[in-house]
Amino acid sequence: MERSSEQFAQRESERTAHTPPRFDAETRARLYELLRWRRDVRRFKREPLPEGTVERLIGLACLSPSVGLSEPWRFVLVDDGGRRAAIRACFETCNKEALQQQDADKAALYARLKLAGLDEAPVQIAVFSDRATAQGSGLGRLTMPETLDYSVVTAVHTLWLAARAEGIGLGWVSILDPARMTEILEVPPEWIFIGHLCLGYPQAEDDTPALERAGWEHRHAPDGAVVRR
Secondary structure (H helix, E strand, O other): OOOOHHHHHHHHHHHHOOOOOOOOHHHHHHHHHHHHHOOEOOOEOOOOOOOOHHHHHHHHHOOOOOHHHOOOEEEEEOOOHHHHHHHHHHHHHHHHHHHHOOOHHHHHHHHHOOOOOOOOOOEEEEEEEEOOOOOOOOOOOOOOOOHHHHHHHHHHHHHHHHHHHOOOEEEEEOOOOHHHHHHHHOOOOOEEEEEEEEEEOEOOOOOOOHHHHOOOOOOOOHHHHOOOO
């Protein structure tokens, strides 16, 4: 994934000399289909991903936009069994607290959904935002430093789409204690935990979110999220 500055400059020069691509109706239709089928996966096959897949997906994620070209994303590949077990324990503690915040019916439904995937997914990636990065010289984040975190979320979504295009599922685990994740993975304290990603081939496919299928919530019309001034 590393590239010398000379190679990078040459590639950028060659790219700018090319005619911008034109995306026809069929390409756009496939993109829209990809967006519809990008689902949050929680049940995975234990089958490992082909060698080099994770590195390629992260490389695509790094094509994402970032405030001031800061590229604040930091990906921690969690392969160690002990650290995975610690993350699983962290999830169980946080999940128990989350269940206590729901009414009895919701809690029962939530418990049946098995919202982890931590036991089955062959690949686990913890994603952080480096708030201390000097790259980008602070451009665009003076009044809103959280734009660094937003940039990382964009990278996660890019990775998500790229994975889905290869038939790979991704589950974003958010029921975790950020401080504990920093301890478990021994990363710099200025790194902000964004989410823990489980990747692997899905046990089942569906273009409807699992929470919607289970009756937890449903999608609303887009115009309900639009305000005009």
